[in-house]
Amino acid sequence: MSKAFSRIYIFLVFFFLYAPILLLIFFSFNSSNSNVAFNGFSLRWYEELFHDEEILRALLNTLIVASLASVISTIIGTAAAIGLSNFKKWKKKAIMNITYIPVLNPDIITGISLLLLFVAFNIPGGFITVLIAHITFDIPYVILAITPRLRHVDSHLFEAAQDLGATPVNAFFKAVFPQLIPGIVSAFLMAFTLSIDDFVVTFFVRGNAFSTLSTVIYTITKRKIPLSINALCAIMLLCVLTVLIAVNIFDKRKSREEFK
């Protein structure tokens, strides 16, 4: 097929994916409260966003839950991946199959099954239940991200370190851990993104008093659609872009250094 056709096709698909989001951002600069008619440039929705207690509180909640959940799940998940690699084969396989459950389950099933657990033990929905739920769906991704990297770890280094008198714990942190750092970083970022992004699981286990960004957006847009939501979308996209560009530059610089 011709090159021109493939270019046009790629452009059209990305246009389809981006047009709604870009329009949403465009209307965040609208001076009136309309998502369809532009009445002039203004920053009032950004101002309203920063005065909106409900959204700011939810933003803070989201960041707290995502940070805690990703740190805890990275620690538990990394330890699990290392420990599991020493399990007997069938035991390892059984546990890995369990690990796949939250990955494959539709979010709504993960959400209601945890809700049923909390209901059965009379645990009221709130910060703790949301945190537990996030850790639960984060850990499997951490384990699945770390496990393949473990195969490439040079275990001779671990033995050599011990031969040279290091305690096993010391040998681990000096000889093995550094080799795992890239895997751990990407696992952490993945867990963090999953937590920030989650709506469905949080929605079911949050109870009535605790909200995150996604659940607040869901409830707000059910009543009316304030354009401060658009402003929020613009800011979020800007943050993600900044991070992506930073990672890209960092990667390029690193590969250039390696090239030298």
Added chain:
Amino acid sequence: MKSRVIAVPYVIWSGIFIIVPTLFVGYFAFTDSNGTFTFENISKIGKYANVFGRSIVYAAVATVLCLIFGYLLAYFMAHLKEHQKSLCLVLLMLPMWINLVLRTQALQNILMDNGVINRLLGLLNIPSLKLLDTSFSVVLGLIYNYLPFMVLPIFTSLEKLDNKVIEAAQDLGANSVNVFTKITLPLSMPGVYSGIIMVFIPCLSTFVISEKLGGGKVYLIGNVINDMFNQNYNFNVGAAISLVMMLIMIITLVVFGFLDDETKEGIL
């Protein structure tokens, strides 16, 4: 390195928060609100047979369309220059960072009766169309949200494809159609299967997309579950319906060869 103990926290965690909750779905499905054993919830599922049917049709249509458009995109992307490839990948993943609710809201704004599309049609003197709250808008929303999940695994398997195999086939006289049907397509099937699983399952269970873009007119199984847990508070029937949904999910996994290791890799 030889320590097994450090996996214990996870083993305990997965027991309490993965296995027990899954068992609870079964327990609630087979008991009434007092905890006595009953088949009543399961027998009520029959009432929702048409909703299940509708959900499967919507999810299947969306998955097939994602497959057609997604395969083509992955195929074209795989033939780009390296730096263009990475740009496309970033562009593909970027919307995933904006959460589902916001993305769906963005699509709703465009499809509204006085939204951008109808305004453009108005400029061309075409009478406005009813786009929102139709089956069209729901399927569009499903494709809009899950297309990247189809493209990524297919792209990965096309990337892995050894160019020498294709050259060899060409040397042996295969034309481009033959190369595609005999080599490229079969070798990219693991990616296709991962893509199908990753699109079909979330499409089947969605409630946000059908609610926001279907306006209550497209009632899917996700909406039933959501209503059971957040409006009617009938957890037992909700659990029974969820159990059936898990069953459909397991069938999907078996049909599309999840047992295949390469497909498994594609999902991650």
